[in-house]
Amino acid sequence: xxxxxxxxxxxxxxxxxxxxxxxxxxxxxxxxxxxxxxxxxxxxxxxxxxxxxxxxxxxxxxxxxxxxxxxxxxxxxxxxxxxxxxxxxxxxxxxxxxxxxxxxxxxxxxxxxxxxxxxxxxxxxxxxxxxxxxxxxxxxxxxxxxxxxxxxxxxxxxxxxxxxxxxxxxxxxxxxxxxxxxxxxxxxxxxxxxxxxxx
Amino acid sequence: xxxxxxxxxxxxxxxxxxxxxxxxxxxxxxxxxxxxxxxxxxxxxxxxxxxxxxxxxxxxxxxxxxxxxxxxxxxxxxxxxxxxxxxxxxxxxxxxxxxxxxxxxxxxxxxxxxxxxxxxxxxxxxxxxxxxxxxxxxxxxxxxxxxxxxxxxxxxxxxxxxxxxxxxxxxxxxxxxxxxxxxxxxxxxxxxxxx
Numbered sequence: 001x002x003x004x005x006x007x008x009x010x011x012x013x014x015x016x017x018x019x020x021x022x023x024x025x026x027x028x029x030x031x032x033x034x035x036x037x038x039x040x041x042x043x044x045x046x047x048x049x050x051x052x053x054x055x056x057x058x059x060x061x062x063x064x065x066x067x068x069x070x071x072x073x074x075x076x077x078x079x080x081x082x083x084x085x086x087x088x089x090x091x092x093x094x095x096x097x098x099x100x101x102x103x104x105x106x107x108x109x110x111x112x113x114x115x116x117x118x119x120x121x122x123x124x125x126x127x128x129x130x131x132x133x134x135x136x137x138x139x140x141x142x143x144x145x146x147x148x149x150x151x152x153x154x155x156x157x158x159x160x161x162x163x164x165x166x167x168x169x170x171x172x173x174x175x176x177x178x179x180x181x182x183x184x185x186x187x188x189x190x191x192x193x194x195x196x197x198x199x
Numbered sequence: 200x201x202x203x204x205x206x207x208x209x210x211x212x213x214x215x216x217x218x219x220x221x222x223x224x225x226x227x228x229x230x231x232x233x234x235x236x237x238x239x240x241x242x243x244x245x246x247x248x249x250x251x252x253x254x255x256x257x258x259x260x261x262x263x264x265x266x267x268x269x270x271x272x273x274x275x276x277x278x279x280x281x282x283x284x285x286x287x288x289x290x291x292x293x294x295x296x297x298x299x300x301x302x303x304x305x306x307x308x309x310x311x312x313x314x315x316x317x318x319x320x321x322x323x324x325x326x327x328x329x330x331x332x333x334x335x336x337x338x339x340x341x342x343x344x345x346x347x348x349x350x351x352x353x354x355x356x357x358x359x360x361x362x363x364x365x366x367x368x369x370x371x372x373x374x375x376x377x378x379x380x381x382x383x384x385x386x387x388x389x390x391x392x393x394x
Contacts, residue, residue: 112323154303
C-alpha cells in the first residue's frame with residue numbers, strides 16, 4: 001500500500017503501463033551477469049578453502065574477502081544504469097530491496113561467525129541464507145531454475161550439518177553452482193537470444 | 200480467447216484497480232503478522248518465565264504453540280486464496296517472500312536441533328524476523344514495517360552480547376517492534392481509509 005495515496009498523472013500512468021506490458025528485463029541483474037559473477041566467486045572461494053584443508057596449505061589471507069570484488073562491478077553497473085534510465089521499474093526496485101537485505105544479513109552472519117567462532121555450523125547458516133533471495137527472486141520472476149536453486153541451497157544447508165568443514169565447502173560450491181551460476185548462464189543465453197531476435 | 204483493445208482511459212482504470220487491489224491485499228496480510236507476532240511473543244516470554252523464574256526444565260515445550268500458527272496459516276491462506284480473484288504483483292511477491300521465510304525458519308529449526316538449542320539460537324531468529332519484515336515493508340511501501348525490520352537487526356546484534364535467557368527477551372522485543380506494532384498500525388490505517 002502506498003502511504004500517500006495520490007492520484008496518478010498521465011505520465012506516471014504511462015510509465016506503469018510500460019512497466020507492466022514491457023517488463024524490459026535488460027538490467028545487470030536480469031541479464032544474469034550478477035548471478036554468474038557471484039556464482040563463480042562462491043565456487044572459487046569454497047574450492048580454495050577446500051583445497052587448503054585437503055592439501056594442508058595456507059594462502060595467507062582470507063579467500064572469502066574476494067566476495068567484495070563482486071561488489072565493484074555490481075556498484076559500477078548499477079550506477080551506470082541509473083544514469084541511463086529515466087525511471088526504474090517496480091520489479092527492479094523490489095529486487096534491489098531484496099538483495100540489499102540479503103547483503104545486510106550476510107554482514108550480520110559474518111559478525112556472528114567472528115563472535116561465536118563456530119565455523120563448521122555457520123556454513124549451514126550461510127547456505128540457508130543463500131536460499132532466501134534466490135527462491136524469492138525465482139518466484140517473483142517465475143524463473144524455475146532459481147526456485148530450484150533456492151530449494152537446493154536449503155537442502156545442502158541441512159546436509160552440511162552432518163559433515164565436516166571440508167565437505168561443507170563442496171556443498172557451498174554446489175550451492176553457488178545451482179543457485180547462481182547455472183541460472184545466471186540460462187538468463188544470459190536468453191538475453192543473447194532476445195538480442196539476436198531484435199537485430 | 201478474445202483480445203480486447205483498451206482505450207487509454209480504460210488502461211488507466213485497469214491500473215488504478217490493480218493498485219487498489221494491492222492495497223486491499225495488504226490489509227489481509229496484517230492478520231499473519233498479528234497471529235505469528237503474538238504466538239512468538241507469548242512463547243519467548245513464556246520460555247523466559249519457565250526457565251529463568253520457575254526453573255522448569257522443559258521450558259522449551261512452550262514452542263509447541265507454533266503448531267497453532269502453522270495450522271492457522273494453512274487454513275487461512277487456503278481460504279483467502281480461494282476467494283482471491285486477481286493476483287497482483289505485490290501479493291505474488293509477498294507470497295513467495297513468506298513461503299521462503301517459512302522454509303527458512305524450518306531449515307533453521309533443523310540446524311539448531313542438531314547444534315543444540317542452548318547455543319545462541321535467538322540472534323539468528325531475530326535476524327530472520329528483521330529480514331522478512333524489512334523486505335515486506337519495502338514491497339508494500341509501509342514504513343513502520345521497514346523501521347521494525349531495522350530495529351530487529353539492531354536487537355539481533357545486541358542479543359549476541361547477552362546470556363541465553365535474556366536473548367529470549369530480546370526476541371520478544373524484536374517481535375513486538377517488527378510484527379505486532381506495525382501490524383496494528385496497518386490495521387488502523389486500513390480502517391481509517393475504509394471509513
